[in-house]
Amino acid sequence: MKLKLLNTLILVTLLISCRKDNPYKNLKTEFVIIVVIDGPRYSETWGEINHTYIPYQSSLYNQGVLFANFQNTGITSTTPGHTAIVTGVNQAIDNTGQELPANPSIFQVWRKEKAGAASGAWLICSKDKLAVLANSTDPSWSNQYMPLTNCGLGGLGLGTGYRDDSTTFVEVLNILNQDHPNLALVNFREPDYSAHQGNWQAYLNGITQTDNYVSQLWSFIQNDPIYKGKTTLLITNDHGRHSNGIANGYLGHGDDCHGCRHISLFALGPDFKGNRTISKSYEQVDIASTVAYMLRFKLPKSKGVIMRELFE
Numbered sequence: 001m002k003l004k005l006l007n008t009l010i011l012v013t014l015l016i017s018c019r020k021d022n023p024y025k026n027l028k029t030e031f032v033i034i035v036v037i038d039g040p041r042y043s044e045t046w047g048e049i050n051h052t053y054i055p056y057q058s059s060l061y062n063q064g065v066l067f068a069n070f071q072n073t074g075i076t077s078t079t080p081g082h083t084a085i086v087t088g089v090n091q092a093i094d095n096t097g098q099e100l101p102a103n104p105s106i107f108q109v110w111r112k113e114k115a116g117a118a119s120g121a122w123l124i125c126s127k128d129k130l131a132v133l134a135n136s137t138d139p140s141w142s143n144q145y146m147p148l149t150n151c152g153l154g155g156l157g158l159g160t161g162y163r164d165d166s167t168t169f170v171e172v173l174n175i176l177n178q179d180h181p182n183l184a185l186v187n188f189r190e191p192d193y194s195a196h197q198g199n200w201q202a203y204l205n206g207i208t209q210t211d212n213y214v215s216q217l218w219s220f221i222q223n224d225p226i227y228k229g230k231t232t233l234l235i236t237n238d239h240g241r242h243s244n245g246i247a248n249g250y251l252g253h254g255d256d257c258h259g260c261r262h263i264s265l266f267a268l269g270p271d272f273k274g275n276r277t278i279s280k281s282y283e284q285v286d287i288a289s290t291v292a293y294m295l296r297f298k299l300p301k302s303k304g305v306i307m308r309e310l311f312e
């Protein structure tokens with residue numbers, strides 16, 4: 001009798017530990033694409049009551065999950081924001097492309113842990129300086145397991161200058177079509193680019209133009225036989241912009257005002273029930289941890305958490 005009880009106990013313990021060891025078994029995601037729309041304020045995106053400037057994402061709301069209290073908690077500039085997203089660590093990294101991230105990115109760790117080919121991880125950016133995201137100063141990771149990059153003019157990377165988002169979008173479709181990477185990050189330079197020039201109308205147009213690219217990208221994914229039903233698309237920002245009345249308002253960013261910190265995350269994919277808004281506060285580093293979870297690898301240096309509500 002005692003032995004039977006002991007056997008039952010062992011069996012129950014085994015069953016519980018199996019479930020713990022395999023938390024991924026129900027995930028359908030095999031591919032993750034992150035789109036970073038550079039520098040809109042929440043007040044002109046999801047925070048605008050009629051979603052006037054993001055009609056395309058707004059029409060996808062019933063399929064997606066919106067994080068309404070998503071934050072940049074580090075330095076509210078482009079390279080630091082992107083670095084937090086891909087490494088899971090807020091780092092006071094140089095914003096001009098003169099410094100590499102101190103920690104390995106999701107691209108490098110994915111390639112190492114999953115024995116992924118270089119063409120399985122892509123960095124496709126309008127801003128040339130973001131090519132730094134491919135590498136790390138960590139001696140264990142420096143020049144190893146790097147993703148392929150197509151950043152800046154001609155896709156040639158550091159020092160070539162910014163290119164138009166329309167060019168980046170063509171590159172995105174070509175690369176996804178050809179390589180079907182498991183993990184890709186896309187950076188669009190608008191609306192940040194026009195806002196810095198003080199052109200309010202072009203800033204709003206930049207929000208809507210990038211919104212349109214996101215919608216076309218989601219359509220591409222839904223119509224692609226490899227990506228369909230297996231791909232998560234995360235749409236977020238590197239930083240916001242100053243709230244009205246702070247410094248030069250929407251023209252600038254970089255401090256800790258509400259407008260600079262408050263950004264958005266909208267998630268579409270086969271593992272989420274749509275038509276939901278999550279009000280719990282999350283931050284950029286949580287994207288790195290959540291992407292690692294969805295692609296079934298560990299990211300030990302990340303300070304982020306897995307955004308469990310996504311999967312409920």
Ligand SMILES: [Zn+2]
Binds near residue numbers: 039077078192238239
């Ligand atoms: Zn930026």
Ligand SMILES: [Zn+2]
Binds near residue numbers: 255
């Ligand atoms: Zn600010």
